[in-house]
Amino acid sequence: MDVLLQAIVNGILLGGFYALMGMGQNIIFGVMKIVNFCHGEMLMVGMYLTYMLYTYAGIDPYLALPLVALIMFFLGAVIQHTLITPSLKTKSFTNLLFLTVGLGLLLSNGALVLFGSDYKSIRTSYSQTTIPIGPVSVALPRLISFCVLIVVTIALFTFLKYSTVGKQIRAVSQNPVGAEVCGINVKRIYLLTYGLGIALAGIAGCLLTQFYSIFPTAGAGFGFRALIVVVVGGLGSIPGAFFAGILLGLLEQMSALFISPSYSDMIVFITFIVILVVRQLIIMRRK
Amino acid sequence: MDVKKAVGTYHRNLAIVIGALILLFCLIPVFVKTPYIINIFVLVFYISTMSMAWNILGGMTGQNSLGLAAYMGIGAYTVCLVVTKLGWNPWAVSILAMLVTGLIAGVIFFPCFILQGPYFTLVSIAFAESMRQFIINSEFFGRASGVGLPFGGDSFAQFRFASKVPYFYVGLIMMIAVYAIMKTIDRTKIGFALKTIREDEDAAAAIGINPTKYKVIAVVISAMVAGFVGFFYASYIRYVDPDLMVQAKSTEFVLPAVVGGAAYVEGPLVGGLIMIPLSEFLRANFARVLPGINMIMYAIVLLVVIRFRPSGILGWYMDSDFKKFIDEKILKKPPLDVLEEYQMMNYESRKGGK
Numbered sequence: 001m002d003v004l005l006q007a008i009v010n011g012i013l014l015g016g017f018y019a020l021m022g023m024g025q026n027i028i029f030g031v032m033k034i035v036n037f038c039h040g041e042m043l044m045v046g047m048y049l050t051y052m053l054y055t056y057a058g059i060d061p062y063l064a065l066p067l068v069a070l071i072m073f074f075l076g077a078v079i080q081h082t083l084i085t086p087s088l089k090t091k092s093f094t095n096l097l098f099l100t101v102g103l104g105l106l107l108s109n110g111a112l113v114l115f116g117s118d119y120k121s122i123r124t125s126y127s128q129t130t131i132p133i134g135p136v137s138v139a140l141p142r143l144i145s146f147c148v149l150i151v152v153t154i155a156l157f158t159f160l161k162y163s164t165v166g167k168q169i170r171a172v173s174q175n176p177v178g179a180e181v182c183g184i185n186v187k188r189i190y191l192l193t194y195g196l197g198i199a200l201a202g203i204a205g206c207l208l209t210q211f212y213s214i215f216p217t218a219g220a221g222f223g224f225r226a227l228i229v230v231v232v233g234g235l236g237s238i239p240g241a242f243f244a245g246i247l248l249g250l251l252e253q254m255s256a257l258f259i260s261p262s263y264s265d266m267i268v269f270i271t272f273i274v275i276l277v278v279r280q281l282i283i284m285r286r287k
Numbered sequence: 288m289d290v291k292k293a294v295g296t297y298h299r300n301l302a303i304v305i306g307a308l309i310l311l312f313c314l315i316p317v318f319v320k321t322p323y324i325i326n327i328f329v330l331v332f333y334i335s336t337m338s339m340a341w342n343i344l345g346g347m348t349g350q351n352s353l354g355l356a357a358y359m360g361i362g363a364y365t366v367c368l369v370v371t372k373l374g375w376n377p378w379a380v381s382i383l384a385m386l387v388t389g390l391i392a393g394v395i396f397f398p399c400f401i402l403q404g405p406y407f408t409l410v411s412i413a414f415a416e417s418m419r420q421f422i423i424n425s426e427f428f429g430r431a432s433g434v435g436l437p438f439g440g441d442s443f444a445q446f447r448f449a450s451k452v453p454y455f456y457v458g459l460i461m462m463i464a465v466y467a468i469m470k471t472i473d474r475t476k477i478g479f480a481l482k483t484i485r486e487d488e489d490a491a492a493a494i495g496i497n498p499t500k501y502k503v504i505a506v507v508i509s510a511m512v513a514g515f516v517g518f519f520y521a522s523y524i525r526y527v528d529p530d531l532m533v534q535a536k537s538t539e540f541v542l543p544a545v546v547g548g549a550a551y552v553e554g555p556l557v558g559g560l561i562m563i564p565l566s567e568f569l570r571a572n573f574a575r576v577l578p579g580i581n582m583i584m585y586a587i588v589l590l591v592v593i594r595f596r597p598s599g600i601l602g603w604y605m606d607s608d609f610k611k612f613i614d615e616k617i618l619k620k621p622p623l624d625v626l627e628e629y630q631m632m633n634y635e636s637r638k639g640g641k
Contacts, residue, residue, distance in 0.1 A: 029405075033405075034405075035405045035408065035409070082594075083590065083594055086594060087593060087594060087597065090597045092597060093349070093351065093404060093405070094345060094346075094349070094351055094545065094549055095545075095593050095597050097351055097405075097408065098541070098542075098545045098589060098593060099589075099590065099593045099594075101353075101538055101541075101589075102585075102586045102589035102590045102593065103586070103590065105538070105582050105583075105585060105586035105589070106583060106586035106587065106590065108579075109579035109580075109582040109583045109586065110579075110583060112578050112579035113577045113578065113579055113580060113583065116578075117578065216579075220534075224412065224413075224416075227409055231406070231409065260424075262420075262423070262424050263420070263424060265416070265417075265420050266416075266417045266420035266421060266424070269413040269414075269416050269417040269420070270413075270417050272409075272410075272413050273399065273410055273413050273414060273417070276399075276402060276406055276409065276410055276413075277398045277399060277401065277402070277410075280401045280402055280406070281401065284401065
C-alpha cells in the first residue's frame, strides 16, 4: 500500500514537469499551429543556464529561476523574430517542422561542443532533504517544484484569461487574420507567445536541475511528452495541460509499478497513439 | 517532324548526361582505392535512398513522417534474424524484409491514416519509438545488444564481402533503381494523386481521389524501400542494434531531402551528395576536438536553407539562370510549347494505336 502511495505521489510530482513543458508547447501550438520540436532542447538549455549561474556566479537554482525565465524568454523572442516569423509566410508545414527540428539539433549538439557529453549535476545543501508526509516521503526540491508549477499554472491561466495581452493571444490563436483586422499586432503576439513558451521550458529546466543529471540530450524524453500533454489536454487549455501532465506522470509510474519499468515508455507511447486515433474518430463522427 | 527531331535531340542529350554521370560514379572505385572514401559513397547511397523513401511520403504526399528509421530497423532485424536462425539466403530474405515492413506499415499503422498534419508526425514518432522499446525489451530480438550476421569468406550469394567496393556497386544500383521507381511514380497517376493530396486533401477527395487509399500506398512504398535499405545496411555493417531506430536517425534521413528540395524527386539525391560527404569530412577531422560538429553544420545548413531558400537547393537551381544556360546551350531543350505538342502527338498516336 505504501509502495502504491509512494508511486502515486512520485507520479504526480513527475507529471508536474510534463505539465509545465506541455503548457509552453500548448500556447505555441495553439497560437501558431506549429509543433515546436525543439521544446525538449529548450529545457536542456534552461538546465545548462541554471548550472552555469550556479557554478560561475554562485546563484542558488531557485533564485536563478526568474533570471533563467527572462533569458529564455529573450532567446525565444529572438528565434521567433529571426527564423520562425519569416518562415510562417511560406505556409509550408514541412519547412516549419524542420526549422524547429534543426534548431533542436543545433542546440543539443552545441551543448555537446560547449559542455561535453559528461553528466553534470547541481548539489545544494537541501537537495537531499526529504519531508515525510504520512507514510510517504517526498524530496524537498520535488515539492518546491510542484508548488512552483501550481503558481505558474494559476498565473498563466489568469494572464491569458484577464490581461489585455492574454486576450490578444487568445484572439490570434482563434483567427490571426481577424485579430490583425482588429488592430492587434500579430507579429508581436507571436514573439510574446514563443518567448513565453520557451520561458516555461526554461523554468521546467531550472527546477529539474535539482534531481536530474544535466547532459546534452536530457530534454528529449520531456520534449515528446510535452506534445502528448498538448494533444491529450486539448489545444489552448492551460488547466487541460495541467491535468494531462499529471495523468501522464501517474500512468508512467503505475505502469512501471504494475507491469515493468522497462515497458513504461512503450506503454506511454502506445496509449498516446490510441488516444490520438480515438480522438480523431470522435471528431470525424461529429462531422 | 521538326518537333520530333527537336525533342529527340533533347532526350538524346539528356540520356548522354545521365549516362555520363552514372559512368562517373561507376568509375570511382577504379581510381579511388581508399576504403574511407568508398565508405562515404556507400553512406551517400543508402542515406539518399532512405531520403527518397521519406520523400514520397513527406515531399510528395505532404505527410511528414519522422519514424522512417524504425522501418529500416525492422528490415535489418528481419534479415539478421531469418539469416541466422533459419539460414535462408540473404537475397531471398530481402524480399521478405520488404514484405514484412510493408505489412507492418500498411496493417498496424492503418488506423493512423485518419490523422492529419502534425498529428501524423507525432504518431509516426510514437510508433517508431514504441517499436524500438519493444525490441529493446524482447529476448528474441537480442535486447539492447542487437543481432549480428554470420561472418565468413567473400560470397555474392551471402552478400558478404571484406572489401567495400561490391557494396558500393550494389548501393549505387539500389539508389538508381529507387530513383527510377520514384520518377515513374511521380509521372503516373499515383504521383498526381499524391501531389493533389499534399495541396488539398478535401479537394482531392472531392474530385474522386481516395486520400486514405493513396496515403496507404505512399506509406507502404516508403516502408518497403526503407526495409530494403535495412537489408543493405545489415549486410554492410553485418550487425543491427536498437540504436539504428532512434529518432535522431529518422531525422538524419530526412535532412538531405529537405536541404535538397523536398518537392523534387531529385531533391534527396542532391541534398545527400552535398551534405553527407561534408558531414563525414567534419566528423573525421574535428570530432575528436569538437564532438557533434557535423550535426551543428547540418543544423546550420538546414536553418539557412529553410530561412532563405524554402524550396531547397534544387528549387533554387530551378529558378536560376544557370539552369537556363544548361537547358538551352548544353541540353538544347526545346521551348515548352514544342514539348507539349510532342506529348500531344504521343498521346494521339497511342490512342490511335488502340
